[in-house]
Amino acid sequence: MSLPRVENPWFLLFLLAFQTIFILIVYQGNLAGVFRGLSGSPQVPDFSKPHDVYTNLSLLARRPTEDALPYCSARSPLLVGPLIISFRVLPSERKIIKKNPFVQSGGLYRPPHCLARYKSAILVAYSNQEKYLHHLLYYIHPFLQRQQLSYRIYLIQQVGNGTFNRAKLLNIGVREALKDEDWDCLLLHDVDLVPENDYNLYICDEYYPKHMASAIDKFHYNLPYKSFFGGVSALTPEHYMKMNGFPNTYWGSGGENDDIATRIQLAGMKIVRTPSHLGRYKMMNSKKETEEPWRRSASRHNTRKTWKDDGMNSLEFKLLSKTKHPLYTNITVDIGYVPPFS
DSSP states (O other), X not given: OOOOGGGOHHHHHHHHHHHHHHHHXXXXXXXHHHHHHHHTOOOOOOTTSOBOTTTTGGGOOXXXXXXXXXXXXXXXXXXXXXXXXXXXXXXXXXXHHHHOTTOBTTTEEOOSSSBOSOEEEEEEEESSOHHHHHHHHHHHHHHHHHTTXXXXXXXXXXXXXXXXXXXXXXXXXXXXXXXXXXXXXXXXXXXXXXXXXXXSOOOOXXXXXXXXXXXXXXXXXXXXXXXXXXXXXXXXXXXXXXXTSSOSOOOSSSTHHHXXXXXXXXXXXXXXXXOTTTSXXXXXOOTXXXXXXXXXXXXXXXXXXXXXXXXXXXXXXXXXXXXXXXXXXEEEEXXXXXXXXX
């Protein structure tokens, strides 16, 4: 005698499975999301549905008693993922200050509602690029605040009209920043790059230097070459000192990137990269660029012979001023001029 359909265990099992899949479809939004959830594979961010960079900042508020502040959650609840980035309208300094009320003098920020788990210094080698700077400050401040970081933004600029030396300026920035705070992470950031996804956390890898800008729109979101370390990178102070910092002898931007990648290897480390779906950046247009600035010939530099003698241990400069502005700390220095035949 056969059991009625409603009492058949196979039918009941099928009905339970069907109901479970239906609930998952409703929860995930579509069938593909169900399979991603079951397989455990990460969900690729949907960049067709970006968010305003100031989303969720209205939720920030000071706690009544600072003595009772808890640690910030390991995963920030303020993150939104893909962001709307546009350079069509130039934001004024007043507007940026108004939209970031918790940023203190010198570009210093500490979460008002919790104790930050990480302290990051953002170091920008700068050369009279005010338009780029305003765009970067407009986007980077809320980006970092949603990550619940304690941070300060530093601008390092050389006096005069001499040839730009990005690597030496960053060495100076590291030295001066470490006088202010025992930073967990040093973020070396080009002024013309803006991150597109706030899940790209501005914190360091514990073991190795991390390349953050792994997918720049200018390069169709691909690496221009395998050892590329330009744009945005994150190193602990220990990483930085272990490789003797950056070379001081590269005048004109670009060539030092290959030197740095070699230094990392010679110091017994390796480059780790932010996954390309997170490490996406938009580059601001530069009318001055007539050639590829990212990789140039370094034929006059022998990194294997010079890296231990050319870097933080040979850094010479004259500090002219260190001034706190509302949105950043400005460091102005005299680094000399290009030596003859360098």
